[in-house]
Amino acid sequence: MSSVKWVSEPFRHPSQRRENRISYTVESSHGLDWMQGAARLSLKTHWRQDGEKTPGIHLTDDTVLQSRFREPRPVSDHLAEHRKFRDLLSLILGAGANFLTHSIRDQRFAEKMFEGRTHGADYERLVTAGTVAEHYRQPSSTEATDWPILAAEELSRESLAWWARQYEGSRRFILPAASTLQRSNVFAEDTLVNASMSIEALGAELGPVGREDSTWAGTRKTTSTYFYRIIETVGIDASSIADDSIELARALANTYNTIKHADRGDFPDALHTIYAGRLSLMLIRMAIIQRLPGARAAIAKYAESWPVRRIFERMKADGVTVQSGRFCTSP
Template identity: 35%
Template sequence: MMGTRRSVQFGDVITGMLVDGVDGTPYVAATLLVDEQLGVRLEVPYITTSDTAAGETPGEWFETKCPPKNLLLIALEGNISLFDCRYSGHTVRHPAGIAVGKITPADVVLQDRKGDHSDPLEVKELRSDIDGLTEWTGFTAITRHPSVDDENRVKKLDIELRTTDELIWTQGQADMALRTTWSCDSTAEGLTINEGVMLHSTFPAPVPVLTHLEEHRKVASLMTFIFGCPITWRSHSVRDQRFTEKRFSQLIKQNTVKEAARPDPTEKQLRHPLASPSQIGSSGLEAWAASYETWGRFIHPAVSALNSPRTTLENVVVNAAVSMEAAGHLIGEVDGENATYDRRRRKTTATFIYRCLARTGWDWSGICESRVGLARALAKNYNTIKHYGRGDFPDPLETYLVSSTATLVVRLLAIRQAAPDATSEFDSGRHFPAYGRLVEDFKNNGLFIKCDGLFAVSS
C-alpha cells in the first residue's frame, strides 16, 4: 500500500514515475532532489537516438526546452505535485544517446490535486514557520494538568495539546493569525512533542502562493526589525479543498527553500526583542501592513542589511542611511531640523537623519552631545563611504559605532510605524538592552559624538 510522505528535507532523493497529465503519454522515470544550494531539482533520464521517434516524450521536453508547466511524481511514499516547471538544462552522452534532462519547479506540494492538471497552483490557506515567532509571542500549545496526592507529590500528569489563534488581524483581503502548532514523534525511546508558532494567512478564495507570501513577508520584515538579526523562512505548508487530503501539506517554494539552510538565530539574538506583542498588538500589525508599500524604500534596504550577517560594516551604514533618507522624506519637517541645513538653507543628509532621530523619541545623550551632532556624525560617515571624492574610508572604529547606532535607529523607526502610541517605557529607551549595549560600546572605546558631528575622546 502506498504511504503518505509528510515532509522532505535537504539531501532527500525521491524516485518515482512522472505524469504529465496528457492522455496517452507514458509514465516516465524521474528523480526529485532537494539541495541546499540548488533548491528543488527534477532529473529525468531518457534516450535520444536516430531511431527514436521525433517528438517522443520526454525527449521533446528538453529538445524544445519546454517541459509541461505542471507535473505529478508518483512515488512509493506518496504523490508529489510540481507546479510552474521550467527547463534547466540537459546532457546527452554520444554516441549512446543516453541523456538526462533537468527541470526546476517553482512550487512543490507533497500531495495530489484534484481537477484540471494544467491549472496554476492557487490555495486558500498558507502557513509559514518563521524565525523568532515562538520566542516573540511566548505562545504555547501545551497545557499541563498535574494530579497530586495528599503530600503534594505529582502522581499523574495530563498534557493537553491544542492549536489556537493567539493573535489575529487582517491585511487587505487576508485574515492573518499567529497560531500555535504541535506534533508528536514516537520512537523506541519515548514520545517527543514538538510545538511552535506559525504565521497563517487565509483568503476568501484561492490565490497564488506568491500572494500569500507577499503578506507573510510583511510580518517577516517586522520580525527582522524587532530582533535586529537575520530572520529566515524555515518551512511553508498549504491547505485547499482541491487537494485530496484536508490536512496542511508541505510546500517547497523554490525562491525561499534555500533560506531554510541558513543557521538558526542564537538564543541570545532572540532574547531581547525591541517591542513586545502587547506593545504592537493586532492594530499595530494591521498598521504596519497598511503602510508597507508606502514605506517600502525605508523597509527594504534596512531589512537587507539586517538579514545579511556577513555583510561589511560599510554596507550596513549605506543601507541604513538610504533607509533613513527615505524615512526622512516621509516623516516631513520636524522642530529643530534647521540646524542641519547647509549655508544656503538647503536640506542635507543630516536633515533627514535628524528627522528619524526625532521620530524615535529617544534621548540619545548617552552617546552624543546633541541630536544634531549625532545626525551629522551618521551623515558624515555615510557620505564619506559613499562618495569617491571624500578620500579614505572613515576610521573603522567610528564606522562600527555608526553602524550600530544606525541599525538601532532604523529598528526604532519600524516599531514606531507599527506602534505609534507605544508606552512611555518605550519612549524613554533607557531600560532597553539594545540602547544599553550601544552606550557601553561608546564608553568602552572611549568615544563620544560632539555637536559638530565629530568623534571625540570621552571625559
C-alpha cells in the first residue's frame, strides 16, 4: 500500500527536447477491513513530510494496521490480533515483518476544555514489555525472495478472516517458521530446524500422498514422509538436483535429523545445511499460504518462479546435488 500515486506524461521542452513530466498525488489510502473474532481490523496508509531542511520532497509513508473492539479490551488482546496478521505477512514476504511502533486511543481518556467541551482523545505511543524489543529491532537479515508469494490484490477480507480463525489451531506449524523470518542473524542450522519443525507439524495434518509408503519405516511414518507430503503438496520440480521428490525428502530429513541428534556425530556440511534450510523454509511458506482460500493457483505459479528455481541454480553452481537420499558436493 502507498499514499503516493503518480502519472508520467511526455512533453516537449522549449529547446525541442522530448522529456517526461511526472505528477504526484499524495493522500492516505484505505485497504482491506475484516473481522477477526470480536475485533475489526483495517489497513490504511499514513504519510507525513520529512526533511524540510534538505532540498527535494521527502515523505514518510507508513502502512497502519488498526484494530477495534465493540467494548474496551486489554492492550494484549489488540496485540494478539495484530500478530496473527504479522505472521501471515512474514510468510508471504519471506522476510520479517515488524511493527515500527504501536499507538493507542481511548475515548474514555479524552481532553476536557475549560468551557466544559470534550476534545477527542489523541493517539498516544504505546510501549509494553512485549513490544519494546520489536520497536528497536534491526531489520531482519533474512534474504527476502524476489517477490512475495501472494500479491496484495490476491488477499481478500474472506481469506484474512479465515487465517485468523485457523491461527490458534495452527500455531505448531506457523510459529516456528514465522519466528525464524522475524529474527536477524539466524544460524543456518536454526533456519533448518525451525522450518523442519513446521514441516513435521503440517505434514502430520496432511493426508497421504502417492508413493509415500517408500518413505515409511515398516508401517511407521518418518520425518521423510512429512517432507515428501509437503513437496508433493506444493508441486515444486526438483529434477535438476534430485532424481525424484522422495530422494529430496530423504536428504532434507537426514540433514535435519543429523543436526538434531548428537549421536549422529558432527554437524552436516555447511553448504548442505544452508541449502536444506533455504529449501525447507521455502517449502513450508508455500504449503502454509496454499491453505488460504483461493491461493492454490498462485502457489502453482510460484512453484515455477525464479525465487524457487534460483535455489536449485545456486545448488548446481556450488556442485550440490541429492544422491541416494543425501546431499553431496562434487568438485
